[in-house]
Amino acid sequence: MLATRTFSALVVGLLLSGSLALRTRQSEVPTDLVQRGLAAIGINPNTSDVRNVRISGSQFRTKSIITTIALDGMDQTVVPYGSQTITYSYETGSLKQRIDKVSGLGTLWMFARPELEPMDYSVVVQGGDDAFAAVVSGSYSLFNPTAAPEGYLDGYLAAYMISDGQKWDPLLLSKISANDSTLRFEPVEGGLLLPAGWSSPIFLVTTFLTKFLVFDQALNVSIIFNPDTYLPFAIRTYEDHPFYGLSTNDLRVYDYTSVDGLMIPRRYKTMYNNERLITDFLADDISVNVEVEPSFFDVVAERGELSTPVVDPALTAEIGEKYANYLWFGRNNYTIEEFDAQQPYADLPGVWVVRPPGVASYRQILLETDTFVAVLDAPAEIVAVLLEWVRINIGKPVAQVWPTHHHHDHAFGVKGYVENGAVVVAPKMAQSYYADIPGVSFETFERGAPYILETSGFRAAFIHVEGSIHAQDHSVAVIIPACSTEDSTVVVFDADHVVQAQLMSTHNDHNELSQLVNAMVKHRVAKSAL
Numbered sequence: 001m002l003a004t005r006t007f008s009a010l011v012v013g014l015l016l017s018g019s020l021a022l023r024t025r026q027s028e029v030p031t032d033l034v035q036r037g038l039a040a041i042g043i044n045p046n047t048s049d050v051r052n053v054r055i056s057g058s059q060f061r062t063k064s065i066i067t068t069i070a071l072d073g074m075d076q077t078v079v080p081y082g083s084q085t086i087t088y089s090y091e092t093g094s095l096k097q098r099i100d101k102v103s104g105l106g107t108l109w110m111f112a113r114p115e116l117e118p119m120d121y122s123v124v125v126q127g128g129d130d131a132f133a134a135v136v137s138g139s140y141s142l143f144n145p146t147a148a149p150e151g152y153l154d155g156y157l158a159a160y161m162i163s164d165g166q167k168w169d170p171l172l173l174s175k176i177s178a179n180d181s182t183l184r185f186e187p188v189e190g191g192l193l194l195p196a197g198w199s200s201p202i203f204l205v206t207t208f209l210t211k212f213l214v215f216d217q218a219l220n221v222s223i224i225f226n227p228d229t230y231l232p233f234a235i236r237t238y239e240d241h242p243f244y245g246l247s248t249n250d251l252r253v254y255d256y257t258s259v260d261g262l263m264i265p266r267r268y269k270t271m272y273n274n275e276r277l278i279t280d281f282l283a284d285d286i287s288v289n290v291e292v293e294p295s296f297f298d299v300v301a302e303r304g305e306l307s308t309p310v311v312d313p314a315l316t317a318e319i320g321e322k323y324a325n326y327l328w329f330g331r332n333n334y335t336i337e338e339f340d341a342q343q344p345y346a347d348l349p350g351v352w353v354v355r356p357p358g359v360a361s362y363r364q365i366l367l368e369t370d371t372f373v374a375v376l377d378a379p380a381e382i383v384a385v386l387l388e389w390v391r392i393n394i395g396k397p398v399a400q401v402w403p404t405h406h407h408h409d410h411a412f413g414v415k416g417y418v419e420n421g422a423v424v425v426a427p428k429m430a431q432s433y434y435a436d437i438p439g440v441s442f443e444t445f446e447r448g449a450p451y452i453l454e455t456s457g458f459r460a461a462f463i464h465v466e467g468s469i470h471a472q473d474h475s476v477a478v479i480i481p482a483c484s485t486e487d488s489t490v491v492v493f494d495a496d497h498v499v500q501a502q503l504m505s506t507h508n509d510h511n512e513l514s515q516l517v518n519a520m521v522k523h524r525v526a527k528s529a530l
Contacts, residue, residue, distance in 0.1 A: 033212050033225065034176060040230040042262045043174050043237040053170050053264065054290050056085040057283040060103070066408040067108060067277060070472055071433045074276050077106040078325050082118070084208065084281065087290075088169055089297060097165040098297055100137075107509075110328075111499035114140045114506045115204050119145070119326065124297050125158075125165040131309045133158035134299040142326040150302025154330040157308035160319045165253045167235040169413030170264045176216045176223060186224065186248075186449040188234070188274055224250075231256055231263060233272075241317045242380075245436050247273050248467055249320065260288040280325060306330075318380055318412055327409060332356065333386045336392065345489045347481045349457035354389070356382055365477070365493050371457045373474035375422070376477055376493050378413035387420055392397075398422050400443065400453070404495040405471035406433050425451055427464045430473035452522070455460055456482055465519045469495055470512050478525050490529040492520070 038044070042182040060082035063074040076419040089096040093418065103119040110116060121138030132152055139147040153161070166172060213236075222236040234250040241247040249272055253265035264286050270279035282383070320326035337373050340355040340443040352366040367374040373396050375386065390398055401417035402425040404410055412433075414424060426434065445451035450461040460479045466476035477493040484490075497516035500507035520529070 028497065033230070034173065034214055035233065036230040037214075037225055039175050040263060041171075041173060041232075042258075046334050049289075050090055050171070051258075051289050052089045052091075052292065053086060053259075053262070054085060054087045054285075054287045055170070055264070055283045055421075056083075056285045056287075057281055058083045059102070059280075059282040059284075060084050061280045062103070062324055063276075063278055064108075064321075064324050064325055065272060065278065066327070068407075068471075069405055069469065071227055071430060074278075075517065076108060079103040080106050080411070086168060087292065088171070089292075092128070092169065094131075095162060095165055096138070096297055097169070098127045098136075099123050099125070103326075109142065110509060111507050113145060117145050117188070121149070123153075123161070124299055125161050126297075127162050127166070131158065132299070132303070133161040133309075134301060134307075136301075140326075149301070151299065152303050152307035154306050155308045155310040156312060156315060156319055156331050157323060157328055158307060159311045160316065160323060163220070163237060164320075166221060167237065170262070172221070173232060174236065175219070175224060176214055176221075186222070186236070188224070188250075190381055211276040217243075229256075232265075239317045239320070240313065242412050243433065243436065244273060247317070252273070257286065259286045262288060263483055289455070295528060296403055311481075318408070332381045334382065336385060336389045339385070339389055341389065343493065347489050348479060348491065351458055351479055352394075352490065354386065356385075365479075365491075366394075367453060367458070367460055367479070368394055368396065369453070372396050374400035374402060374425070374453060374460075375417060376399075376402050376404070377495055378403045378411050378417060379409060380412035380416070383416035387417075389403060400425050402426070402475075402477065404476070404493075405468075405474040406430055407471055407496070410495055413460060425462060427473045427475060433473070454482065458482055459484075461523070463519065463523055465497075465515060467513060468512075470515075477515070477521065478520075478523065478529070490526045490528045492525065 060079065062077070062079040064076040064078045065074070067076045069075050082101065084099060084101040087098045100122045100188055101119065103111070105116045105118065107116070119142075121140050123133060123135050123140065125133045126272050134152045136152040139145050140150050140153075141147050213222050220237060223232050224234040224236060225231070226233045228374045232253055234252045237249045239247045240248055250270070252269040252271050254267040256263045256265050264344040266283045266286070268279070268281040268283070269277060271277055272472070282444055297505060312330065319328055334356050340359040342353050343349065343351065344353055345351055350368040350370060355367060363384070365376040373390050375396055375398055378401050387398060390396070398417060398420060399422055401414055401422045403414055410465055414434060415437050418424065418437050423441050423443055424434050425443045428446055431442050431444055434440055434442075443451060445462060445464065447464050447466050450463045453460040453462070458479055460477055462475055462477050465474045465476060478492065479491040481488045494516060497512045498504070498508055
């Protein structure tokens with residue numbers, strides 16, 4: 001999560017004053033606030049007797065940010081039904097968590113498993129000096145539900161899961177330090193702001209009402225309190241999102257119930273930027289000091305060197321979105337030498353097909369003009385290496401980037417290309433989606449009027465697929481020779497209409513396939529197109 005010093009240059013603190021100060025209890029001292037919160041939860045010297053807490057529920061649902069159809073809102077479901085049991089151990093001073101989860105998959109995921117068998121797996125997350133995240137039962141693989149447990153997960157995902165595990169910890173407040181905190185405000189949804197205690201005065205405060213907040217620098221976590229009950233209202237972390245900018249990622253907690261003297265919430269909601277509801281979980285059963293097997297938190301697997309947690313604030317938003325969608329497959333540390341780059345079409349000079357290693361179905365097209373290069377699609381993990389490859393092997397600037405659609409696995413890299421001077425080519429209706437990228441400029445096209453990029457060697461048309469059920473701004477590129485004949489090569493660059501070409505009849509949405517075919521017919525694309 002983004003370090004607070006990143007925010008300090010961008011936002012300003014504001015002290016309470018006048019009648020607003022009275023209503024928001026300016027007299028609160030952050031140290032006292034933490035103590036009031038601990039007392040409200042029931043955490044006291046006797047809490048050391050709590051060996052573990054188990055939170056179990058049969059209502060677990062997840063929405064998707066990364067794959068929405070519309071350019072705003074949350075209209076795509078990852079998990080329409082599911083359950084989870086989270087068990088925390090407090091017998092050491094560090095985070096120790098086990099999640100046993102069953103996640104039914106939404107229809108979008110039929111590209112991976114057309115029968116949509118649920119994800120059914122268990123993962124152990126541990127903090128401290130020997131930190132890790134590891135699958136200990138079932139399979140975490142979207143593509144292979146019957147595989148053996150993966151064991152230790154990669155360090156980037158482990159670091160994210162450790163941070164997320166701390167947020168869900170019902171006794172997190174006992175680990176928060178209130179030293180040197182000050183009262184400040186942070187917004188919640190609906191224009192409501194709530195009085196807050198921070199360790200440094202760096203957040204913009206507007207008007208309205210507020211909740212108390214205490215920030216812990218070591219954990220990079222804020223606790224926002226309900227000013228009436230002093231129970232936590234939200235546990236907040238911070239991200240620098242490639243499209244939304246400085247963002248908040250909240251775990252909202254409600255409906256507290258008393259269990260063995262501890263107040264523990266039953267309802268949990270993950271809320272992004274106070275407006276995008278991602279996760280909704282209702283606990284049916286909460287237990288304290290349950291009997292667990294001695295091996296319950298054990299990992300029986302060989303640990304690799306890539307499992308050590310790696311905190312990378314630049315990747316946090318991407319990891320979080322892909323993790324919630326079962327689409328995080330690890331970070332790819334490509335090198336230029338590993339790229340397979342070809343110009344495979346004799347009658348299409350300037351059309352490059354680039355394949356990075358390790359991803360059999362992944363490829364990227366570069367269009368080389370006389371003066372610049374245009375990059376088709378923009379996954380984040382390849383940007384830096386691809387820019388370097390172009391510099392060395394083509395020697396022309398990447399002046400245009402065209403994302404096939406706004407889904408973040410195809411578009412997160414747009415920011416990196418813009419930072420290096422590229423113009424974004426996109427349907428006009430999608431322009432607002434990328435508008436907050438610093439320094440962005442556009443070449444746009446309307447429905448029914450493709451954007452044309454033409455050289456002496458090829459003619460590329462970027463076509464908006466009207467009415468797409470996959471993404472409102474979905475578009476394809478059709479590339480033909482500048483002077484074409486009946487025997488000319490025709491190349492179509494598309495993403496996600498066909499996800500598993502080798503399993504065409506079962507692992508693809510044929511509504512989307514029909515839309516692609518109809519778009520090609522409308523624009524009179526040759527049946528022989530590649």
